[in-house]
Amino acid sequence: MKFIGWIIAVPLALVIIAFAIANRAAISVHFDPLPYELDIPLWAAVIGALAFGFVLGAFIRWLFDHRWRSEARQARRHNLALEQEISALRQRLDQIAASRAEENKSESNQRRLVSPGDLT
Secondary structure, three states: OHHHHHHHHHHHHHHHHHHHHHOOOEEEEEEOOOOEEEEEEHHHHHHHHHHHHHHHHHHHHHHHOHHHHHHHHHHHHHHHHHHHHHHHHHHHHHHHHHHHHHHHHHHHHHOOOOOHHHHO
């Protein structure tokens, strides 16, 4: 999986570097209602806008996925409780099986057949 990531990341990085080198001209970025203006290279404006959009989209997705994370935590707690219950029931079953084995052993000693030679 790491290899596939490198296969995608290296060419993408080369394309971004080539884009930055080809678009070094300065542009003016105006923040319309505010009196601010920036003179930055074109590549910085484009890549900055893409990065900002990616981060904003990831944050919005994280906010909307709260329901699924909550359900996953609840399911994890429920599974843990069920595993503990299964473990307790298995221990109880083992104890019952051991006590029945002892009872059967003691009953078999009491019901042992006596040979006719032992009766005299």
